[in-house]
Amino acid sequence: MNQSSIEYTLHPYHISKDIQEYLLDKYTDEIDNLTTSLREYISQCYWDSKNERLKAINKDLTKVILNILTQTVLIASDYVPLLSICSSVSFGLNKYHDIQTCADVLWLINQTDLILIDVVDDTRYIKSNMELPDELVNRLTLMCVLPPMLVKPRTLRHNKSCGYLTINSKDSLILGDKENYHDECISLDVLNTLNSQAYQLDLDICYKFQKEFKSEFDKDTDEYLNQRKTYERAKEQFEFFLDKIQDKTIFFTHKVDKRGRVYSQGYQFNTQGSSYEKACINLKTKEFVEGEL
Numbered sequence: 001m002n003q004s005s006i007e008y009t010l011h012p013y014h015i016s017k018d019i020q021e022y023l024l025d026k027y028t029d030e031i032d033n034l035t036t037s038l039r040e041y042i043s044q045c046y047w048d049s050k051n052e053r054l055k056a057i058n059k060d061l062t063k064v065i066l067n068i069l070t071q072t073v074l075i076a077s078d079y080v081p082l083l084s085i086c087s088s089v090s091f092g093l094n095k096y097h098d099i100q101t102c103a104d105v106l107w108l109i110n111q112t113d114l115i116l117i118d119v120v121d122d123t124r125y126i127k128s129n130m131e132l133p134d135e136l137v138n139r140l141t142l143m144c145v146l147p148p149m150l151v152k153p154r155t156l157r158h159n160k161s162c163g164y165l166t167i168n169s170k171d172s173l174i175l176g177d178k179e180n181y182h183d184e185c186i187s188l189d190v191l192n193t194l195n196s197q198a199y200q201l202d203l204d205i206c207y208k209f210q211k212e213f214k215s216e217f218d219k220d221t222d223e224y225l226n227q228r229k230t231y232e233r234a235k236e237q238f239e240f241f242l243d244k245i246q247d248k249t250i251f252f253t254h255k256v257d258k259r260g261r262v263y264s265q266g267y268q269f270n271t272q273g274s275s276y277e278k279a280c281i282n283l284k285t286k287e288f289v290e291g292e293l
Contacts, residue, residue, distance in 0.1 A: 007165060010144070012143060019070045019073050031065055037108050073130060073132065114128075150244075158188075163251075174257070187260065199249070
């Protein structure tokens with residue numbers, strides 16, 4: 001599996017597109033009916049602030065519904081707080097109005113069988129009730145922050161450049177998304193230099209940790225059994241990445257925050273991560289250190 005294949009398989013950008021295409025084909029009638037219901041809902045008169053919110057989404061209503069359904073599939077394979085979905089969808093309004101508007105649309109969607117909403121201790125929880133093919137289910141299981149790149153990242157040329165090979169230039173290099181984004185100068189030369197540094201995994205340490213980590217979760221206690229599901233997914237991701245990366249040359253991508261501080265991107269392995277993560281990473285070009293300390 002090459003770098004492009006890894007990105008297509010694991011990155012939420014590509015998985016989201018494939019989920020939308022599948023939903024549009026599988027649930028055509030339901031989505032058409034929801035579009036009609038949403039159009040009728042928006043056409044009514046409410047108080048001023050709500051009228052303004054609904055007016056902002058009255059462009060491509062099918063796209064609005066698909067976006068919310070896709071986020072539900074991505075986030076809510078099991079019950080999660082309703083706020084988790086509402087806060088993950090943006091309509092270009094302020095955060096509070098985005099959440100309110102998403103809740104309005106979810107109220108309509110809840111009148112179908114596409115989602116399930118339950119209330120526990122005055123908190124609303126939501127779960128996707130949409131069937132997916134095995135291929136998408138497997139990709140959702142593995143989906144997370146991409147592993148280190150297997151090829152040198154693309155050269156960054158502006159504040160929304162991306163080092164990945166198949167991701168559009170929509171990902172801000174400034175952490176904090178739209179709240180912190182700007183078009184002023186940032187140290188692209190520094191980011192390109194860091195992105196071009198070649199590394200390699202220390203497989204002995206990787207597999208040693210994997211064995212010890214597994215033994216911890218093999219303990220037959222309620223505390224560990226409750227975490228088993230999370231562990232199994234993490235283990236599956238970890239083994240997938242090790243199988244694909246092995247002893248190949250790898251590269252890390254980097255971003256900056258609004259203060260200009262640089263952060264290495266990565267979850268499974270990171271040059272700024274835990275002691276274990278750092279221990280797993282070696283420089284690709286090795287040299288003997290000579291002389292006295």
